[in-house]
Amino acid sequence: MTEEMQKYDFNGDGVLDQEEREIMLEDRRRRMLDEDSQRDQSRRMIWFVLFGMLGYPFFVIGAEMLGLGKATEILGSMATIYFPATSLILASFFGANAYQAKK
Numbered sequence: 001m002t003e004e005m006q007k008y009d010f011n012g013d014g015v016l017d018q019e020e021r022e023i024m025l026e027d028r029r030r031r032m033l034d035e036d037s038q039r040d041q042s043r044r045m046i047w048f049v050l051f052g053m054l055g056y057p058f059f060v061i062g063a064e065m066l067g068l069g070k071a072t073e074i075l076g077s078m079a080t081i082y083f084p085a086t087s088l089i090l091a092s093f094f095g096a097n098a099y100q101a102k103k
Contacts, residue, residue, distance in 0.1 A: 042093065049086050056082060 063071040
């Protein structure tokens with residue numbers, strides 16, 4: 001019996017009976033669903049940040065085309081903070097994933 005299986009041997013008899021096996025399988029299934037959900041959320045976050053980074057210049061151009069000079073100025077001045085911040089979000093995400101993969 002492996003160490004992982006021993007965690008589910010609740011009565012300590014050294015054998016996984018049907019109930020213990022079902023608990024083990026349910027636990028594995030939930031972990032798989034959690035990991036899948038985490039990957040989906042991470043993917044959504046990356047797309048959101050990337051669309052924001054790519055869409056930012058269009059907001060500046062759109063504000064200029066609409067004659068909103070002050071908005072263009074504000075959006076332009078925010079770029080010095082916005083792009084490094086979003087890049088840092090992506091870098092930390094990929095760094096965390098690489099760290100978790102090595103565990």
